[in-house]
Amino acid sequence: MTSSQPPVAKKVARERVQHGDTVVDEYFWLADKEDPDTIAYLTAENEFTEARTGHLAGLRETVFGEIKARTQETDLSVPSRKGGYWYYSRTVEGQQYGIFCRRPAAPGEVDPPATGDGAPLPGEEILLDGNELAQGHDFFALGTSDVSPDGRWLAYSTDFAGNERFTLQVKDLSTGEVLHDRIPDTFYGSAWSADASTLFYLTVDESWRPYRVWRHVLGTGADADQVVYEEPDEKFWVSVELTRSERFIFIDAASKLTSEVRFIPAAEPMATPVVVAPRRQGVEYAVEHHGHRFLILHNDGAEDFALAYTPVDAPGAWTPLIDHEPGTRLLSVDAFDRYLVVSLRRDGLTGLRVMPLDGGGQYDMRFPEPLYSVEPGANPEYGTDVFRLHYTSLIVPDSIYDCDLGSGELVLRKRQPVLPAPSGAPYRAEDYEQHREWALADDGTRVPISLVCRRGTARDGSAPTVLYGYGSYEASMDPWFSIARLSLLDRGVVFAIAHVRGGGELGRAWYDHGKMLAKKNSFTDFVACARHLVKEGWTATDRLVARGASAGGLLMGAVANLAPDAFAGIVAQVPFVDALNSILDPSLPLTVTEWEEWGNPLADPEVYAYMKSYTPYENLSTVDYPAILAMTSLNDTRVLYHEPAKWVARLRDRSPNSDVLLKIEMEAGHGGPSGRYDTWKEEAFVIAWILDRFGSAVSAS
Template sequence: MTSRFPALPDAPMAEKRPTTAAFHGVTLHDDYAWLRADNWQEAMREPDLLPNDIKAYLEAENAYYARAMAGTEDLQETLVAEMRGRIKEDDSSVPMKDGPFAYARRYTEGAEHPLIVRTPRDGGDEDILLDVNREAAAHDYFVLGGTAVSLDHDVLAWSADTSGAEYYTLRFRDTETGQDADQTIPDVGSIAWADAQTFFYVRVDENHRPNKVFRHRLGSDPAEDVLVYEETDQRYYVSVTRMRSGAFIAIYTGMNDETEVWVIPTDAPDTAPAVIEPRTTGMEYQIDHQGDQFLILTNADDALDFKIMTAPVAAPSRANWTDVLPHEAGRMVIDVATYADWTIWMERQDALPRICYARTGTPLAEGQEITFDEEAFALGLQPSPEYETDLLRFTYTSPTTPAQIFDFDLSDESRTLRKTTEIPSGHDPADYVTRRITAPSHDGAEVPVTILYHKDTALDGSAPCLLYGYGSYGASMPASFSGNRLSLVDRGFVYVIAHIRGGEEKGRAWYEDAKFGKKVNTFHDFIAAGEALIKGGYTSAGQIVIQGGSAGGLLVGAVVNMRPDLLAGVIADVPFVDVLNTILDETLPLTPGEWSQWGNPIESKEAFDDIRGYSPYDNVTAQDYPPMLVTAGVSDPRVTYWEPAKWVAKLRVTKTDDNILMLKTNMSSGHFGKSGRFAMLEDSARSYAFALKAAGRA
């Protein structure tokens, strides 16, 4: 069969520079290890420092990509215009009241970035605290990090990343004058105010690991800031937050499946942090403060799907924890928030979320639920920053329903719609259909699958399909609205999200069943979703384009090795595909913390064999592959650029087909691509233009 998207002549061929390494009696051969620059950490901050030979190869691949996609330039411009037409340009968030003010983010027409604004609590003139567009004007890349206003509302702490490497610089702005203080603090993670003058922040180290908490006093030299906490376990990452009650700063430290929490009273910020419960292998917990107790969301006592417990503030150790919402298998408790008079929590069951609440003093098991009607939907909690309130804000969306923001009065159960995301170019939910089906996997597991298509799309197998998945770290994929997707759906595509194992859509067991040696379940679930779509007439073999990013790139990389016959194309965004080599290298920023997901192949021959069995780079084989679009970012600290670069280099000399294979590397940004709400549309347009061409629709 003639390729829908054939390769061009003169594709770049990376030089082979063979290297070997031995582990557990196995010799690994790697022809492309040289693509990892010795100075990669410097190049992540300053991409121009990339060695010339590596830069030349990446730029040759970019030039090849440009030639291959040249015929889609008009289509991409059309797609960007369509997607931009679905964005209200002069948009704003619903103001959130906090003390004497109401804070919001507002966009002006044509602006890439927001304004941080506030008005008097009950109405009045607006003050612009931060014009992000003005700050971004001098930079090719600009992402706003954290913002936090002081307790007296006189100072705005704000941070930004200007390289894509996720190194954020912290600044302090006078909210009256709009001027920043002379002091700046580099390489900052999370931030939290203790009082009007005292501020806690996390610093990241040279390996991009957030591991130190400092205390800063306004006006003082940051060089004199006090080190409050230092994490010495390289697997653990640290963050700080202020509890809603305002009584405590919490220091969280932990990895994917294990946490430890320390607290500092805000009325005595110089106090040394006190641990709630020392770290215990496999135990996770998070806390919130309410009156004379802490509420604790935890998996303690084998509560696989988590439960809520309480502990007295005066004696919060594990010995004094008491169940208030007992564990129930299959009901995943995913978040908890406290007000003075209310406890609110989110649950997920059968891949659908729900919001529950109970008045203080009422058993949580007797709590109420906020109900919804659609077959598949997503929810988000936006609790008030104020502690003494009955107001709960939440978001609701579905694949056919643009995001809606509701204020819910917990005292009388009234629901007020505060905002529906406006689609300026028009949107009628009745034109689209959302379905939820289940796909039987290789071992009988039933995989939830969310489907979106236009009502006029024939379900006779003729429609192309974009199948999206992630399936790692317990991250659940919401059944939410995306205006961008409509550009595919309106062109006859069926858009599908597979809620595969590795996420927590069906509870913690859904995640645990795709760790270590069971990771292959993730890939089988994704294949099962594709087969169920074919069986149901939604699409047919050879009509499916699969897409995944980061660990979702591992997913699509493994699946294209396993079942290329199902596919019309592959979109692998900053894909984690050189898994074995990465998890064998403990000097990389994320590796030590990853061992709790994949196993430690340095110490374990079993983990080494498991990872080697599915790692996409190690399993490239001489077979036909569909058209493929692969992306990378030189400044990416999460999936380093050489993973996709090595994978493409190896694929190009191994595969047996004449389909296109492209590597598009962003030479000036990182994991999340372009910055700016409109610039980001170019990344989506690129992907969708590729999908349309690969499926024969462009």
């Protein structure tokens, strides 16, 4: 076998019997990454992909150059005030990772320091330099970065494999010394006690579920740490955080459907956690501290959530604050000394509502574009009247605003720079246009589509198009700006987002109607969106490429089986394409926690039959599939690498004439490469492959 020929995976029969159904999985052996045959096969796949895409090397380099040229490589984030310091991060041209810094606040300084050309601020103190930490490693990621309330200590954790197993350490910011407090195998998140003597952190069980909260006393060995809380129910994940007011530490246990919050006074780190409200199946709630009360965002009798409060001293009954309003999904609440800011979504758009606590009238912030996305930014100070937010759209780069909560005035602090293309052409938002379309699903449901294109793009079916989708976990694919996407748009490509059911774009019901025994709605919605774009003249089937990742990769695999004729190509990144086999195995990471999203095929024959009817790996046929690019990472703990590897092997066996490629990152995790240049190269690889699918339909850049 040479790299010019697709690898042929050996077949090793393995039978699975479930609910009287016998299924043979001939590629199960690929799940063993300690097997030299597995590594040899994956290596051969990479060699084959490299051989098949070798003709795109020049285009990849061109696209990478475009991304790089348009990005201000030496840059600095808008500083955020916390205590006596301004905290920020910056990047330096030629360096892969961010540098995390702070600068003392001058007396009376209210506005954040000007970021200028991205150069270090006067008086800068470097907290962490990701480039130094990453030296000698092919992969690097930070898990937590948490400064203590007194500003002296920094808790941070690092991962050098991509498997999201972090080593937690503590740095003395007064001396720069890293303490001997070294704790391996921790998870994201941490919380300091009020006096910074104690650090709370998380560890995972064998299934990668964060389930224990530990108490670590600074200066002691990890072997002396004590478990503060352990969650026995395998459906629940645990998190820990210090409130903005710094008065309480919250321990949140949540499944897909149910939650329960405990608190510890931050001034009493040895105290036993107290439950805010005992868990009730199907009731979700989140807690925010505000003065004498806990604010409760909940769905108890409120499908799209309501806001209530309960006393801090004796948590009990919930007093309504914002009643349930069907169609207005409350997402979160940020509490400050004199204001509340509620994040919400309505009519497919996100929003922010300000509630003054001095008797003034509440108001919703207004934004000028028909399509946009807005969300809270970094707001670490409790006693502030200024709220930081992020605003973006398909044509407006990420923009940082400070809102005066009293007047509602918005002050633009920074907009993501977009530098001229290599040709010298500047970026001008007015050269592009964005639209909202509505497709009609099989059951009559109207499904929104957001799209962006060059101004004046013809509606005659000639434009090549990329259709992106996700549709799971109530995650909303709200409009966002992308510098890399410009390399598609400037070649005449339309970019569209199918807001299919299973996401949260239109409220909780939109999510509920795309999960469990209604999951197929996600797939048929996506196909309906594809058909709509063709019908309305945006594109044609021979110039339409679908793209999705993770659960969106499941979407890609499902629509490939459902409507192979609808697409010229499909990009499936870290795709969850062997969902049934994974959900049947409770020993795998995340499986038990996923049963409330997909159903439990182990216990329920109806769920088993339903999942088997749509899981991509189980439903491959002998039809000719569109060209497929599958991408994965060897150390992914969320969607294991063997899912796309098995899928590709079976796809080639069932449909040998189909053009299928598999690309595996051998030193990365779920998010792919970690350095920004490596990430750009990976995106350039995908864009070049997509452009190759379009062929002569693509305009010259």
